[in-house]
Structures are given as C-alpha cells and as structure tokens.
Amino acid sequence: MNHDVPALLVKVGPSPQNHGCLGALRSLGRAGVPVYAMVEDRFTPCAVSRHLAGRFVVPTTGQEDPRALTSTLLRLGRAIGRRAVAVPTDDESAVLLAEQADRLAEWFLLPPVPAALPRALTSKDGLRRICTEYGVPTPRAFAPADRAELLACGHDLGYPLVLKNLEAYTRLRAPVVTHTTMVSDEVELLDVIGTAETPSVLMQEYIPASYGEDWITHLYCGAQGTPKAVFTGYKVRSWPVRSGATTRAWSWPNPRLAGLAGDLCRLTGYSGLADLDWRFDRRDGLYKLVDFNPRLGAQFRLFESEEGIDAVRAMYLDLTGQQVPGGPQVHGRQFVVGQLDLLSATIGAWQERRFPSTMLPRHGVERAWLSWDDPLPAVVESVLFSGTVARRLTKPLREARC
Template identity: 65%
Template sequence: MTSLPIPGLDRDVPALLVKVGRFPQQHGGLGVLRSLGRAGVPMFAMVEDRFTPAAVSRYLTGRFVSPTTGREDPQDLVERLLRMGREIGRRTVAVAADDEAAVLLAEHADLLSEWFALPSVAPELPRRLASKEGLHRICGEAGVDTPRSCAPRDLGELVAVGRTWGYPLVLKNLEAYTRLCAPVVSHTTMIRSEAELLALCGASRTPSVLVQEYIPVESTEVWATHLYCASDGTQVVFTGRKLRSWPPYSGMTSRGCAVPNPRLAELAGHLCRRIGYRGIADLDWLLDQRDGRFKLVDFNPRIGAQFRLFETVLGVDVVRALHLDLTGRRIPAAAQAQGRMFAVGQVDLLSAVAGAWHERRPPTALLPRRDLERAWLSGDDPMPAAAEAVRFSGTVARRLTKPLRKRMRG
C-alpha cells in the first residue's frame, strides 16, 4: 500500500468508475476505488448489484446499481451517465473499466463533458484500438510488430486459414461490444485442430474472430506496458512480466512482476505518440525469442485489471496520473518502483497448480512477500475479499454441479 499523500492530487474532484457489461468480479475496478480512495478522492462506481466486491469497498462514497449487458442503445447509456453526473453534482473524472466503457466515453465525449472530465482522445480511436483487426492495421501502419493475423470474412475462409497456416492457431473475439453480445470464444483460445475449430465456430457462417499464429510458450516471454498519455504529451510508462495467467497461458494475469524495460517502454510510448493516443492504456506483448522482437497482441484503451502492480517511487499509478492530468495538476516525474508483484488470490493458486501439472514441476512463487499487491485481500479494506470469496465459491459450486443438473433436466 502506498504512503500518502500523493503529490498534487485534488481531493475536491470525485471520480466515477464506468462499466459496460456484467463483470461483478472484476478486480481492476476495485483497484481504481482503492487507488484514488486511499488518496482521499471521493469515489463513485457503477455496480451490477449492492453486493459485488466493489460495491462493499470502504473507499466507495456512492454506488449506482446500473447493470448493463452491452446490448443497450448507446444513447441510453449516455443518459444514465448524465443522470449520475447530475446526482454527484460536480465535475467528475470518469475512469473506464472495460473496452466498451472506453469506447462509449470517447464517442460521446461532446455530451458527457458537461459533467465529466475525459482524456482528449480522438473519438474513433479507442474503438479502432479495441478491435483486433483495427489494431493489426494500426500496427502495420506504425511499424510495430504483431503476430501474423487475419480476420476471415466467413467460415470457409476461416477453415482455409487453418489449412494454410497449420495448427495450433489462436482465436480472439474481433470487436468491442460483439464480445459481449455474440462472443465466439470466452477468452483468447488456442485451437489445436480443424475438428476443434469447427466444433467451436461451425454453427456460424460469419464468426466474428481474429486468427493469430501460435507462438510456442517455450519461445516467448509475456510482457505488459501500462501507461498514461497526458494532454500535454507527458507519458507515464510502466513495464512488467506476466508470470502466470488464468486460464493458464492465455487468460488474464493472475501473477505479475514489475520489471523496468526501457526498450519496451520506448516502443509503447512511440506507438501512442504516433497515433495521438490520450488516456490510460494497457498493452500486452510477446517477446518472441526466435527473432528477439516484441510483438503487440492487445491494446486495451482503459485500465488493465492488474494496473495496481505498477507505481512510481512517488506513488503515482496510471489512475492517479489520469486524475492529476484531468484536474489540471502536474504529474510528478519519477522512476518506476521495482520489484512489486501482483496476485489474484485463489485464481493464482489454480494457475500455479495447473502450470505445475502441465510442466511436471513444483509450483513456484506462492509465498507472500512484503511488496505483493493483492487483487482482493487488503487489511484496510477487507469486505471486498469476503464478497469475492462468496461469489467464487458459488461459481465453483455451479460448475461442479452442472453435469448433475443436466442429467436431472434430461
């Protein structure tokens, strides 16, 4: 936990966590509440119900129970946000918790700016970056390496790609919003054969997916850059390693380590300068050890779920940098704090056990450390961890009893 106060932070300007889609167990949003709330900023949040982990945080000043699916008319969502702004009653910094929220805030900034302070990003840019196909094109124009990728127009072309490139392949949902409304995969997914591909996508004539080449796990290091690009061109850039993920090798970070990497920081900063990006971003990279190149696989125009892994030695993370910039305050220049780690509780334990089983070795990096930032458990904010434990247990129970419930219905 960071010592306070954060230099220059304006505690008279509240912040609102904006969410689109149902993600009640999203730990990144809780990190936003704790980051700014610990610094004395009044915090508000959109929540799915009154008992989500974020909704019971001690750092929450006010909650708006406003469940969404991503299928709503954007104008309806804008009206909801404007009502929230009026209820808060003063200009508020909006923090996007997901790609869809980032797209919504950017594309309707002209209306939302009545109540909300927002980064001055081009309205169309977050949607292009959140699109896997759009990102691939942007990287091609900017000279940034990516894994070989394509967006098949129909099922026949998808099958042809598999036969031409060979297996395994990696599939991702193609666009923001469609991943909520009509997802083809639940997360980045490795496909090992044509039969597996057809079992997953065969029901759709036009599956909305991006196909990427598979880079073998043993030939890669997984890196991340989290950064904030200010309106005056100032950048705060952090780099780190993804040590484990859930699901293993393809999902969200379950354990990460902050590792300064000047080469990667410059690469990410250059890309954002080149495209004129403003705001918070979370970029995922693969270091392909076969050619020594960093290859960009995702550009998320919003907070990353593990953003609390990263701080400067003065205690500034990307959310605090956003608040400082949008309230007209200077972002103090300082080096990245080294050696910090981040873990997502029981999910990291599952990942460690699964990885150890797959690699036939004992689990590693399980012991607690002084510089470990936990996604849920916190001595000064214990209720979210309790709420998450209840929901996690319910999820496990439903999955374990799913076969039995199917047989009973049959």
C-alpha cells in the same frame, strides 16, 4: 494531491468480479478522492468497499443503445453534482466515453482522445491494421470473412493458433469464444466455432511457450499521446493457463518496451489509460503487440512510481490540471489474483509435470482482493468465487437431470 474533484468508475456489461475496478477505487479513495462506481447490485466487491463515496446500481448488458447509456451517465453526473473524472474499467466503456465525449463533457472530465481511436484499438483486426501502418511488430493474424476462409487461415497460420472475439462489444452480444482461446487443430477449431457461417473472430499466430515471454505495459498519456506515466512488467501466470487474464506478474523496468508503447501512443495521438499485452519472440528478438486495451488494466496496481503515482492517479492529476510527478517505477513488486493464481499454478504445473514456481509470499505483494484496510470486498469475492465453482462442478449433474 488536490482531491476535491470526484471520480466515477464507468462500466458497461456484467463484470461483478472486476478487481481492476476495486484497485482504482482503493487507489483514488486512499488519496482522499470521492469515488463513485457503477455496480451490478449492492453486494459486489466494489459496492462494499469502505473507500466508496457512493454507488449507483446500474446493471447493463452491453446491448443497450449508446445514446441510452450516455443518458444514464449524464443522470449519474447530475446525481454526483460536480464534474467528475470518468474512469473506463472495460473496453466497452472506453469506446462509449470516447464516442460520446461531446455530450458527456458537461459532467465529466475526459482525455482528448480521437473519438474513433478506442474502437479501432479494441477491434482485434483494427489493431492489426494500426500495427501494420505504424510498423509495430505483432503476431500474424487474419479476420476470416466466412467458414471457407476460416479453414484456409488455419492452414496458413498453422496449429496451434489463438482465437479472439473480433470487436469490443462482440464478447457481450454474440461471443464466439468466452476468452482468448488456443485451439490445437482444425477439429478443435470447428468445435469452438460451431455452426456460425460468418464468425466474428480473429485468428492469430501462436508463439510457443518455449520461445515466448509475456510482458505488459500500463500507461497514461495526455494530449497528443504524450506519455505521463509508463510502467512495464513481466506476466508470470494467467487464467486460463497461458491464454487468459493475468493472475501473477512482476513489476520490472523495460526501457525498450516502454519506448515502443510510448511511440505508438504518440504516433496515433492516443490519450488516456491503456493496458498493452506484448509477446516477446526469442526467435527474432521482437516484442510483438498482442492487445491494446484503451482503459484501466485489471492489474494496474502492480505498478507505482517512487512518488506513489500509478496510472489512475496520473490520469486524475492530469485531467484535474495538476502536475504528474516524474520518476522511475518501483521494480520487484508482485501482483497476485488469489484463488485464480492458485488454480493457474496447479494446473500449469500438472500440464508441464513440474512443481509450481513463485508461490511463496514476498515483500511488495499487491493482492487483487485482500487488503487489511478494506477487508470486506475480499469476503464478498470469496463468496462469489465459491458460488461460481459450485455451479461449474454441478453443471453436468444439472444437465443430466434435464
């Protein structure tokens, strides 16, 4: 790999404990690439990694004017001093990089994605429309216009159902839910929605655990949506349980699923990194697309080809004019997100009245935080995680005092 071209990890909004960002930093840094990162402060896990060539303390909220954010990125590009590969680490940065590509091209190498496509894909209702247009199976879903339609949609879909923030920037500016949330009945639905008359939320059919399997696809596509690297895996656990981000997953080849993901990218012309969540429904034998995240996936380091290529390395090679080696993915690797997986396993086992599965260490485990060649980020994450737990445990006491 020619590693002369630097890379910048781009983020919009507060996410100091983003292990996907750290994974990208380690992957490119170990290959000799000078990697720079936008961080909230000097004491986040990414900011203390030994693989970091330089950090830019740029706290953002996601409420900034896109033109101002673009000006900030241009300033960072000038500080780096050379054109760099821009790596989006969240949905908001993916939308920003695509829509401001003309201005950013002076200092950054970007995939030739249609400017409006990432915003459409990160919109939950936009993704539903794209799936309908191209014949991709997806769970039934509605985006209610008001409270009356919200209640009607609940009756139509049936309970339990899943709620998601409708647009990429909604979760930062005015989130309806803090994460993908399952509600069991109308009372719980109204409790979550609160007093909002026009809730910016997608209501989605829930596929019961007894009939469903969670699968993931991570990929990088070049120009015209040509797949350069496609990986598939099985999602074992998540946090929150059964509705949140992956905490444990297996790398497992699934040619049918890889074909579905590649076909969708070719049909839409999508170019860039992507993280797709699928739900296999045993009732009809279909893989149903649940989410399409047009950026780095937090657990992308689960996947490698036999040549040592992951999705981020594939992007770097392609955008710097180098050949992306072909070859099958390594199967049987495992990805684990430390303390969150322990919580998920414990609570899931208690809810289902069984012993937690897949807890013992195995060969080929990729850990989100702990790495023997880069230990300090795991130490910082432990401190941050402990602080988060302490704040949540003492919240009732603090509220009682008020």
